[in-house]
Amino acid sequence: MEIDIKKFYFQDSLYSKTEISDDDLESLFRTVYFSGKIDSYCPYCKKETVFQGEPIRAKKKNPDLNSYNSEIFSFEDFTNEYDFDFLRNKDFRLSFKCLREEYSHRIYFYVRVEPDSIFKIGQNPSLAELTDSFVTRKYKKLLSNDKISEFNKAIGLHAHGVGIGSFVYLRRIFEGLIFETFDKVQENLGISKEKFRSARMSDKITFLKDYLPEYLIENKEIYGILSKGIHELDENFCKEVFPVIQDGLEFILEEKLIQLEKENRKKSNSQLIQKIKQDLNNGK
Missing domain, CATH: 1.20.120 (Four Helix Bundle (Hemerythrin (Met), subunit A))
Known part of the structure; x- marks a missing residue:
């Protein structure tokens, strides 16, 4: 199942669960580490705008000493290091920055992944x-x-x-x-x-x-x-x-x-x- 990322973050209510299984690992990875762009309304600009995801990325277990970055960006790199259990029973934070005012206008989401579901446990500003x-x-x-x-x-x-x-x-x-x-x-x-x-x-x-x-x-x-x-x-x-x-x-x-x-x-x-x-x- 492919998780609808815009619906999940910008439309679903808090604690509204989306069921997941082991077959949904890639979709789950792309949801909690989303770094793409989404069109939505910015309550600060009071205009339609483009938001870009800013996840807190997973770290490599044994980063290359010659690399400047120890974070995991691709799903392939993630599966080389971890499996589904790494995401289970964890909380994640993802922010979206408004590309009109990328240094000041941000929306924050807090997500919980359980063994068979994913849902939001908080966000700021609220959905309302x-x-x-x-x-x-x-x-x-x-x-x-x-x-x-x-x-x-x-x-x-x-x-x-x-x-x-x-x-x-x-x-x-x-x-x-x-x-x-x-x-x-x-x-x-x-x-x-x-x-x-x-x-x-x-x-x-x-x-x-x-x-x-x-x-x-x-x-x-x-x-x-x-x-x-x-x-x-x-x-x-x-x-x-x-x-x-x-x-x-x-x-x-x-x-x-x-x-x-x-x-x-x-x-x-x-x-x-x-x-x-x-x-x-x-x-x-």
Whole structure:
């Protein structure tokens, strides 16, 4: 199994375990000693940036006296010196430096490897802090302050290992998108508010199919998963699938953002055209 390094460090909550076996030694090595680059949001720069991993590397047992470096860089060199037992039951620290401000902007992760799993035991800034600014900045044109707060609460709860509670807030955001759309287009639908509110969510989406993002219509099961998670599923399942549902909601929001930006550009362009027409009529 190949560990998704960005998901593991930047999306998974603390103590959310990824199962491993002896066959995963290379993937495990590349995770705890990761030195590659990852695109993500820097809460210090408040911009999308590139982070580079800075691991604390394993040392060679018998370094070459003529070598200036006793650290292990490649998986091949690691397996020449150690086996899986070297990584088991150990804690690791990995930092990521922001390449915009590589000497000051760093994110730190603390990882535990057990015989059959790997998971984060700490990080600074927290997952909630990493995503709070990101959500606020990205969706402030689309979501009310209350909905942004709910989105951040969902992410914060997930970051602290809460599954069902985080689902509650994601479901509220989904519902908010539906009712907000209905309020805007009710006159076009010819449906009373009472009839709409009493309908099942699948029927609500059908009523609004000409006004909702395509991704939402294609994946309306998101709401069913959220509702089932709140009423029937256990904490571990909700924690495990939270990043998938979060991504689904973000795809929906991003589609709405594209439409909003398109409408704003059309409006601005129309105003400019009317100004040009007016100037021409005035003999300019």
